[in-house]
Amino acid sequence: MSSLGGTAMLHQHNITAAPAGLERVAEERTFRSHDGTEIFYRYWPAIGEPAKGAILLFHRGHEHGGRMAHLVDELAMPGHAFYAWDARGNGRSAGERGYAPSFAALVRDIDCFVREIARDGFGHSDIALIAQSFGAVLAAAWVHDYAPDIRALVVASPAFSVKLYVPFAKEGIALWQKLKGRFFVNSYVKAKFLTHDPERIASFEADPLITRPIASNILVELYDHAARIVADARAIAVPTQLLISGADWVVRHGPQHQFFVNLASPAKERHVLPGFFHDTLGERDRHQALDLIRPFLERQFAAPEKPVDLTGADRAGYTRDEADQLASPLPLLSPRGLYWAMSRTSIRMGAWLSSGMKTGIVTGFDSGSTLDYVYENVARGHTPLGRMIDRTFLDAIGWRGIRQRKLHLEELIGNAVATLKAAGRPVNIVDIAAGHGRYVLDAVATCAEPPASVRLQDFSDLNVSLGQKLIADRKLPGTVSFHRADAFDARMLARLDPAPDLAIVSGLYELFADNAMIARSLGGLAKAMQPGALLIYTNQPWHPQLEMIARSLTSHRGGQAWVMRRRTQGEMDQLVAAAGFDKIDQRIDQWGIFTVSVARRA
Structure with missing residues (x-):
């Protein structure tokens, strides 16, 4: 089976080739990602109807999807469709070689890729991911940050900590980037240190699509995001298999083991493959790895869908423990x-x-x-x-995240208004805890067509007064109003008139640890909203300064310490789903602190 940019050959090391004439042939496709970048990918349809599911392949750094293509036949799972992308800046995808605007942009590319294959009929619950090295960190970050209810995640030799053999290399790269701006670092790894397979070595060295340089910003951000994902892997409840190469010259083992220990999934496996170099899935004896992956995926696809229930995490769970610890003097x-x-x-x-x-x-x-x-x-x-x-x-990191959240809110409010207008709805907007309402008013001001009404609400008399002043200063029409109301009063929310076509809850639920309060608020909104109406909600799945905030800052509630209980994205999304909404979109800032999501009333 030929792969673009080098031949992925099947050879005599216990790798079973497909019978003659049954090799699967890839379709070549592209899609436009979130910023318009054209991403190239390969698609192998399942043999037989209907497909049992879809398996997405994510290559390691410097490579491309063609170097994962051999897995399609070698895994011997003909009933499943396979997809393999070339990450932006790599292989045949567009973008400056080895560069992306940020690590978060690459993670969002995965989200766009998954939306792309939904056109083939595969939803989250129909897919599994197999990812290696840098691609494994991207895949783990997507599962952590976007909380998709996928079938399974397989990560091979994830690059949570790259071995930079020059002392203080990471610090030096970060400092030089700060002083001089973005630059590129060439990979020093020889193919003979990636695999024992002579044909893989030869194809790597001859492959014109190998991208040696990597942008300094991606290398620095890789370390930051990898540390975040490893430390907060308890947020990952997806069935996960970890494969560790025992003789890896490229990445450290310690963070991989810590990632496994922290995983929350009740279905998790860890396998150390003695003697394997870094290219775990391209090793000479890779049948040992594939013989572990195949049954794991088959079990997960065969098992009934049963996501871990996270709605009780406010009563018992690691974020509850964390908040209790921060509240202890x-x-x-x-x-x-x-x-x-x-x-x-x-x-x-x-x-x-x-x-x-x-x-x-x-x-x-x-x-x-x-x-x-x-x-x-x-x-x-x-x-x-x-x-x-x-x-x-x-300029504190949390406030920078807040301002990015505002930009994401404005973007998604604008998108939601346009979507509802296109569906023939008048677009009545309510924000149930608007603060001063600046972000809503700024977003509405940019809409091509104004909404029928904008109702802002808040519990604070000061916020209501200042919000009304903001409306008056902008000389907005009478269809824009501000009212004092309790965002957790389910009866009041259920009686909203006019019924909201777009409801917004920003920065509120993060301040309250009790899920019963959140469920009550969401339930009231759900009763007021008709099918097809949209909900925009925010969440804070992670924050690098939780202890500083809890120990040093005070809350609006009587000057108490500002102790926050984080909600994983999975927990927040389950609360929204339980109220009768289907999540359809999400944004997250480049630091992984704040999310803004859109859900449709079912």
Whole structure:
């Protein structure tokens, strides 16, 4: 079987070739990803009807989907369709060689790829992923961040920690990029250190589609995202098989084992393959790996669909444990107790000069007033020092994520309004906890056709007053209004008039740990909304500064410590599904902190 950019040959190392005439032939296709980049992929239809499912193949860094093509016949699963992409900047896909705008852009490419194959009739529950090395980190990140209810995930030698043999190489790359901007690093790995298979070695060295360079931003972000995914693998409940190459020269074993330990899936397997080099699925004796993958996938496809129930994670689960730990006081004279006491003192002192810090101290760092200040993103304060402190405050990673969330909200609100207008709906919008409402008003202002009505609500009298002022300052028509209301009053939500065609819940559910409250709010909205109406909701599946926030910042609720319980994306999506909505789209920032999702009333 020929593969583009090199021949994926079947040879005598216990790899069974397909009978003559039964080799599967790939169709060549392309699709446009989220930013218009054209992605090339290969598709092998299943033999026989109907297909038992679809298996997606993700190649390692520097390579392309053609070097995974041999697996289609060697896995001997003819009843399943196979797909293999060339990641952007690699193989026959478009994009600067070895470059992507961000690691998150590559992860979103996977989401777009999965949407593309849905045209062939394969939904999330019909697919499994097999991914290797860099591709395995991308696949794991997609499963973590987007929480798809797929059948299975197989990761081979995932590149959670690449061996850079030069001391402090990672730090040096990050520093040089900061000083000089993006640059490229060439792969130093010889083919003979990837596999013992002489034909694979020869094809790698002769392959004109191998991409040696990798952009510095992707290399730096790979480390950051890999560390996040390994540490938070408890969020992954998909059946997962991990294959570890025992003699891997390229990546470290430790993070792979930690990833496995942290996985939440009740169906997880770990296999160490002694003597294997990094190219696990292209090794000379790869039949050992394939003989593990095949039965694992067949079991998962044959098993009834039964996702792990996450709706009770507020009562028992790792994010509940994490929040309880953050809510527990530290001994005042302990090193950590003293450290966080100093942090609180420095914030209070900073509030003497920084307008943003003062707003947070007075109204709560999670208040609508603080968020509106963060959205404006203009450093203010007493004296140049105060403005410098304020700029540092506004540039905190969490606030940068908040501003990116606003951009995602505006994009998806605009998309939703256009979709509803195209369906002939008048588009009545409600935001049940709008803060000052700036993000909704900004989004609506850019719509080609104005919605029939915009109803903003909030529980805070201050937010309602300032939101009404914002409406007046913009001289908006009477169809735009602001009201005081409780976002957890299910009866009030169920009686909304006019019934919302688009409901928005942004930055609210993240502040409340109790899932019963969220279910009550969503249930009220669901009763008010007709089939086909859209819901936009946000979530915070991860945050790098949870302890700083809990130990140093105060909430709008009576000056209490701002302790947040994270919800995994899977948990949040299950709560939305239980209320009667089907998720159809999602965005996530480049740091993996905030998501914005769209669901349709079933």
